[in-house]
Amino acid sequence: MADKGGGMLHPDMQAMLDRRAALGLPGFAAGSPDDARRTFAQSQAALPPDRGARIALVEDIAIPASHGTIAGRRYIARPGAVRGRILYFHGGGWVFGTLDGFDAVCRDLAHATGAEIISVDYRLAPEHRFPAAIDDGWAALLAYSDVRPLAVMGDSAGGNIAAALALRARDTGGLSIDLQILLYPALSPDFERESVTRYGAGDHFISRADLAWFWDHYVPGDQRTNPYAAPLAAAGLQNLPPAIMVLAGCDPLHDEGEAYARALDEAGVTVTLRDHADMAHGFFTLVGLLKRADEEVSAVGTLIRTQFASTAVIQPEAR
Template identity: 65%
Template sequence: MGPLDPEMQAILDRRNALGLPGFAAGTPDDARRAFAQSQAALPPARGARNAAVRDANVPGPRGPVPVRHYLPERHSGGRILYMHGGGWVFGTLDGFDPVCRQLAHESGAEVVSIDYRLAPEHPFPQPLDDCWAILEALAEDMPLAVMGDSAGGNLAAALALRARDRGGPRIALQVLLYPVLSADFTRDSYTAFGQGDYLISREDMQWFWDRHVPPEMRHMPEAAPLAASDFAGLPEAIIVVGGCDPLHDEGACYAAALRDAGAKVTLRDHPGMAHGFFTLVDLLSAANAEIREIGALIASRLVLA
């Protein structure tokens, strides 16, 4: 899988120099503070500034779910439901604002970022149920993609499975960015990159799973999409993985499972990239290039949907 890209290495060095404990070292609030501190240590990102942005609330299963709409200046049709990463434990609308702005600009689609409830206060399936409520509310009037990074990629894949099993709403495309798809921590990429030098560790991921999904529920496809017994009938997928990411292998395995079941799959494997690279908009050349490519792919798919 090769060495880290020099720009990616510099970003990780900057974060590691803070001396922050691993996410698994403390409480969920400690993890949230550590993530905020690591983000604050990076130069501020802005993303494209030509989208009309508005906040709203959508009725959910246990109260309103906040969302943020990004309507690009040149809306070519289509909508992307975006679910942020953060191990199901942290992540905010503001924290993922730059990548959503840039995604709207590059794809020409409206982006709707979902502020789903977080674990452990709201464990599985509550975050998924929030996202499902948004899907049901917003799926009918234009072609739609579900998209997410890391834990958000887990939620996007689970939405596609649930929509298939319940007979809709129709999803034209799933875009999964280094998604969390399995609670199997023995894959080769965990062995190679799971010791804590590449943003997240095996210990961190075990801790995230323990906060979100009890062991007795981890066989359920909506919790761990790779546990599904049947991958037929799922929408086209674009799956992005980093070559230096502990989650690399589960993303590649999911791409193979979907392809074997007859789905159209584009697997984009980036040597030298660590977990979280896609959202480093304005900070990492590879992130800027990839969001342009993904935006163009989404635009082409939603126009045809």
């Protein structure tokens, strides 16, 4: 696994950041959680509508949980040809993010993988602090583990949830996860890494201040060494499912993602690391807007199909 790190942004990525900067939106850490949610909503409203592949089924669902139900959305590209299931957890610093905000990438993932995608609208902080998001992810796993192959996937804060669920499934037994797909995941409350210093000033989508603000709202200080909050704090990473990791070189989170990939590899876990030196945080979900995003969804979809093809199949029950 080569250490690519970051450098100059690709002109297309820079153009996307310039478009966002032109909106004049405040940094996420500049106000309250509700302010951050409004900033996210405004940035989403500025994007073209009707992105994402046209697929056979998009269906809102209710996922059973101990506290009631969790909203979710189910995606199937081609009925009768589904192989496997992916539980997807969106980004947003555990504070914001919606099913609609990540609808386009879930449509494209369903098309690229041939799998059923379940997007999970987990509870947000600070109203619901750690481990609420993990507990909601676990509830989704319990509800949708009747299919093999089964993967967990997420971007940024969602990548943190996916990694934590893989750890919890290993530690508790009883649930088998075949693959974890981690997109520039948040894995550690260490804000002194080189990539944070280099890219955390605020002109690469998220800042160092944002990262600290996200963690402050989600994880109490005495829980920050809990591996389900900070997977890089795990004492051992042996016997975890194979991992596909996608990183952006010009991203404050780059170095912790790379550190986790190396730690998984050293623990004997099969890791496929895709490190995009000229991309910034969040690029993967910019489908229909950024050529690299479209290419990467297709490439990761091929990797997932290959991994799923080597896994025993259990067909889903009728829902």
